[in-house]
Amino acid sequence: MGMLRAVCILGPTGSGKTEAALGLARSMPVTVINYDSRQLYADFPIVTAQPEAHEQAQCPHRLYGFLPTAEAMSAARFAELARKEMVEAQEAGRVPVLVGGTGLYVKALEQGLADIPPIAPDVRQWVLERMGREGPNVLHEDLAQADPETAARLHKNDTQRIARALEVFLGTGKPLSVWFHEQKRGHTGVDLCKVGVSTTLGELEPRLRKRIGVMLERGAVDEVRRAWEQTPEREAPGYSGIGCAELLAHILGEVDFEETCDLWYRNTRAYAKRQLTWFAKEPGVRWIRAEGFDRLPGLVRAWGADCE
């Protein structure tokens, strides 16, 4: 199987990645492939800032708005879907351009994941139930018996990672740390031209604030209300996105509107900060500022020429 090559645009939420991708699409045939874990969801095009219809009309867009609110994605499944889309785009003679903000998904795609088989749902559920009942500290002690190496690496309050490590051990009989050691690296066949949109929190703040206002004007509240009518399960994975969670609490009468908007903004900002932290360490990124988007086609062509 040949090399899978794609452009990957990185940057925090609201930094202008969509704009960069569409700019690129004007100078070469491009297929945009989403790598944002929230923009996968069908019920939340507005709150998750999916590209609008007129934007999606400019070139093929993939992996946007197809996942039901009740369904969870995983990094592994995402990587599989994205590879498929990359292959299709390449076969159609188009440049795949990954656009999104979920750092883990890019990592899974580029570096691969450990070859852990799917965990039986009842094992997973059992672990989660215990987590709910006994809390992370107790399970962390269990993990210290089963997989001391992973336990030492994880903080005793880190519910999600402790649950994952435990379900892997119980479901496969092999500690997560062993799976990691056995992992073959660098054989994904994915070669990314990573371009980062360089910005700061200070520059982002007014844009993020404004974007919330625009989302409300476009009907963000109704969007979440409709989703709730169809999927009235508080724990449904689709509701964990920023904006969805806050608006849902408001719709259910738990938080007044002003407080909701305030929380929404703060959580968005905090998220952008986390993304900044993640992407700053990402290896091999070419950083450009929004004013320099016109350099993007040149960058991509130069990178493409490397492999001819």
Place this chain on the structure above:
RNA sequence: GCCGAGGUAGCUCAGUUGGUAGAGCAGGGGACUGAAAAUCCCCGUGUGGGGAGUUCAAUUCUCUCCCUCGGCA
């Protein structure tokens, strides 16, 4: 005007039977291998509303002034 409750970190508040104070949120930094817009870690000196008094020592007790919020007029 009277009665009551308050004025402590950017915000909401806790506490100190008198020994100069700490949580949550916000903010800053960081981590990140199948939930990742998730999950988690580290970082807390602030004229304790102003002034005076009692005391070895006051944010804590007393007096007074100012301000806020209820209730009564």
